[in-house]
Amino acid sequence: MPVDLTLEQRRAAGKMARERLARSAQADVGNVDRDPVTLLRQNSAGRVDALVPLRFGRMSVSPFTFYRGSAVLQAHDLARTATTGFHFPICGDAHLMNFGGFATPERQLVFDLNDFDEVAPGPWEWDLKRLSASFAIAGEHMGVDRGTIKDIVTSAVREYCERMTEYAGYSALDLWHEIVTFDRMAETAVTGEGRRLIRKTAEKAAGRSHEALLGKMAKRVDGKWILQDAPPALFHPSGPNSLLGNAKAWSDTKAWKGKLAQAFDEYLGTLPVDRRALIDQFQLQDIAFKVVGVGSVGTFCLVMLFVDAHGKPLFLQVKEARESVVSRYFPTGKVTHEGLRVVAGQRLLQAASDAFLGWTTGPNGRNFYFRQLRDMKISADVERMSDTILSGYARICGWALARAHAKSGGMAVEISSYAGDGKRLADAMTEYALAYATQNEKDYETFIRACRSGKLVARSDEDMAADFRV
Incomplete structure (x- = not known):
């Protein structure tokens, strides 16, 4: 953000952007002349071989799960x-499933973006388009009629624009401290049902603690907790x-344990002094590999279980950070560390971030970031809505995205001026969302044909779990 410009000059810059890109032109779906199977294969390179079929299996459930796992396709399409x-x-x-509730370090339940694997400098429109299309695709999957889908997408975009206009009037510090709490959400809900x-949901989140997770994921053996x-x-x-195959060499030797200790020390060095002192009060009990999400399946992800002197647990997730699809298709400079990219981006975009958020370099030069596995984290059950x-x-979601963008970019004045009252932008984004839902359906059909023909191997969680049953 140019700090030497007046508010009037910044508002003028927002309006001038309409000459570069008319709001109606935001309906452009981009370059869809590509083979989705080829791009998905490229995006799977470097993952655990035995888990790639599970990734495709989870994506094959519906056009919506396919969309969740194929951010690379939309980034490719938007690049032009x-x-x-x-x-x-x-x-x-x-997308709509990457928003949710979680506790701040002060134990306040907030609603915000909660996945940052792809965070990177890029056009704000890309986020709004991915959110808009996700509601159109999810709506079609749920059998919602097109007229209602249009209204739903419009609601998200208009809210984004209205909140951005509101944030354009905030001081820098007021915007930095802005937070979307569940109490504020309840106050703004337009129906009693909402x-x-x-x-x-807030009550349910309160029960999703480390302590509640301990009995579900671990048991005590000879005085030690084992996952x-x-x-x-x-x-x-x-x-x-283990499903790691040849890749497990880095995780089952004494040499690896030394490297893990080194990586953990490096992670601790990225934390504030008080957080390092807090972790010092815990003892490591066990480590396991965890498969997470849809798009992240096959990347290296560990769970570390610690307990304090009172036997109370702390679960840390160590997740591999790979090249962002945004960076791949909208390059803005060299990324020095993918884990740092994720952590820095999360801290910029979220109103309040995980107290244990940090990064490190693991064995074989892989980049990782740390966060808590669960701390009152909860996602929407969209299919029951x-x-x-x-x-x-x-x-x-539109509100939360506007808050995140306003904080991250400091350009609420320019974006709100470009958007105006939001009607034309909402019309264009709705047109885009419906068109991209159609494209996503085509890509999904191509993907399913590749799975059925054996060109891609897709296996469900149930199929893979059956391999281990006696």
Whole structure:
């Protein structure tokens, strides 16, 4: 953000951006002349070979799960579209399931973006388009009629624009401290049903603690807590249920343990002094490999279980950070460390970030970042939502995305000036969302044909779990 410009000059810059890119032109779906199978194969390179079929299996469930796992396709398609020229760190994968509730370090329940694997400097429009298309694709999957889908997408975009206009009037510090709490969400809900659901979700989140997770994931053996294998989702890297194959060499030797200790020390060095002192009060109990999400399946991810002197647990997730699809298709300079990219981006975009967020370099030069596995984290159960609740959820996501962008880029003035009252932008984004839903369906059909022909191998969690049953 140019700090030497007046507010009037910045508003003028926003309006001038309409000459570079008319708001109606935001409906352009981009370059879809590509083979989705080829791009997905490229995106799977470097992952654990035995887990790539599981990734494809999870993507094959529906056009919506396919969309969740194929951020690389949309980034490719958007690369040739025109933009307003307002670039800053964006989420890169802002679909509706990558928003949710979690606790701040002060134990306040907030709603925000919660996945930053693809975060990188890029056009703000890319995030809004990914969010808009996700509601269109999810709506079609749920059998919502097109007229209602249009209303839902419009709700998300109009809320984004209205909140951006609001944030354009915030001081720098007020914007930095802005936070979307569940209490504020309940206050702004337009129906009693929505308020009740928000309160019920908050109550559910309160029970999703480290302590509640301990009994589900581990058992005490000879005075020590041991994580329980549940392949393919959770297994010990060097154990009989391991799926790492040749890749397990880095995880089952004494040399690896030394490297892990070195990597952990490097991670501790990225934390504030008080957080390092806090972790010092815990003892490591066990480590296991965990398969997470849809798009992340096959990347290296570990769970570390610690307990303090009172036997209370702390679960840390160590997740591999790979090249962002945004960086791949909108390069803005060399990334020195992918884990640092994720952590820095998350801290910029979120109103309050995980107290244990940090990064490190692991064996074989892989980049990782750390965060808590669960701390009152909760996601929306979208498939059970009524049309009214889904529309309300769309508004909340639009609000959260506007807050994130306003903080990250400091360009709320320019974006709000470009968007105006939001109607034309909402019309264009809705047109884009419906068109991209159609493209996603085509890509999904191509993907399914590749799976059925054997060109790609797709296996479900149930199929892979059956391999380990006696």
